[in-house]
Amino acid sequence: LLHRRTIKRWFSSGEGASLVVMETRHLEAGDPEPPELPRGSEVLTLYSMLYCPYAQRTRLVLQHKQLPHRIINVNLVRKPDWFLARAPLPSAKVPIIELPGDEKLRLADSLITCEFLEEAFAAATSNGTDGDLMPSMGTPDAPRLRAAQRQTISRNDAMISAFYRWALKKDEPAEERELLWDRLLWQLRNLQADLRDGGFFGGARPQLADFMVWPWIERLPPLMQHYCLPPRLPDSLGHLSTWSEAMSETEPVRATRLPDWAHLAFVESHWRREPRYDFLENR
Known part of the structure; x- marks a missing residue:
C-alpha cells in the first residue's frame, strides 16, 4: 500500500492526527506518483521524511496552525523521478510544501516553509487560541x-x-x-x-x-x-x-514526536548505511 495511517499509533498523542488527511510510506524510485487532490481542495501537501528534524519543523507549524495536510514521505536514498521533477531546488531535500490549486506552487527549506505558513495563514487556530508565531508588525516592539x-x-x-x-x-x-x-x-x-x-x-x-x-x-x-x-x-x-x-x-510536539527507541533505531540503520525508513510499520 502507498498510503497509511498506522504510523499515528506511535505518536505520543493522537489528537493532532486528524489534521493529517493522508500519510504515505516512504516512496522510492519505481513507486507511482501520489494521486492528485480533488479540484478545489484546500489541503496542503508536505513532502517529508519521518525522521528528518528539518521536516519536523514544518510538521510542527502545520499542527500549530491547525492546517489540514497530507504527508508524502520520501526515501531520500532512492528518490522517485517524479519527486525530483517536483522539487523546487536542485538539492531535492525535504521539507517541501505544495500549495493546492492549478499552479502547484512549491516551496523548499524548513525555515522558508515555516515562515510562509506563518505569514500566509490566519492568526487564529481552529481551537480559538492565538496562532501567531511571530509578533505582529502592528506593535511597537x-x-x-x-x-x-x-x-x-x-x-x-x-x-x-x-x-x-x-x-x-x-x-x-x-x-x-x-x-x-x-x-x-x-x-x-x-x-x-x-x-x-x-x-x-x-x-x-511557544x-x-x-x-x-x-x-x-x-x-x-x-x-x-x-x-x-x-x-x-x-x-x-x-x-x-x-x-x-x-x-x-504542547499539542504540536505531542502530535509529531516519535519515541526515543525509534529515533535511535533509525540512526543506527543510518550508521550501517542502510537507512530503514518504514520499520515502524512492521512493529
Whole structure:
C-alpha cells in the first residue's frame, strides 16, 4: 500500500492526527506518483521524511496552525523521478510544501516553509487560541522581538552543527568524543541564554523559534543513552530542561514526536548505511 495511517499509533498523542488527511510510506524510485487532490481542495501537501528534524519543523507549524495536510514521505536514498521533477531546488531535500490549486506552487527549506505558513495563514487556530508565531508588525516592539527570534534561530544553527559533529562521529576516540560533547554543551548554554521570561524563546508561549529549536532537543536523549551519558542534561542547562518539559506538553510536539527507541533505531540503520525508513510499520 502507498498510503497509511498506522504510523499515528506511535505518536505520543493522537489528537493532532486528524489534521493529517493522508500519510504515505516512504516512496522510492519505481513507486507511482501520489494521486492528485480533488479540484478545489484546500489541503496542503508536505513532502517529508519521518525522521528528518528539518521536516519536523514544518510538521510542527502545520499542527500549530491547525492546517489540514497530507504527508508524502520520501526515501531520500532512492528518490522517485517524479519527486525530483517536483522539487523546487536542485538539492531535492525535504521539507517541501505544495500549495493546492492549478499552479502547484512549491516551496523548499524548513525555515522558508515555516515562515510562509506563518505569514500566509490566519492568526487564529481552529481551537480559538492565538496562532501567531511571530509578533505582529502592528506593535511597537515587533521589529525587536522578531529580530530576537531570528537571532535565536541563528544560534540554533551553530548548535545543530555541534550536534551533528558529536552525534555522528561514533568511532572517534573517547577523548575526542568528550571534547565534541563539551562543545555541544557550550552551544546549548549559548542557546539557553535566549530563553525569555515566561519560559519560552518567544515569551509566555511557544513561538517560531521554539518550534525551530525543538527537533534537535527531541533527539538528544536517545543519543545520550547510546553514548552512555546521564539521562538528563547537566544542571547548567536547567532552564533548557524546563523548556523541554514544557514543549513536550504542547499539542504540536505531542502530535509529531516519535519515541526515543525509534529515533535511535533509525540512526543506527543510518550508521550501517542502510537507512530503514518504514520499520515502524512492521512493529
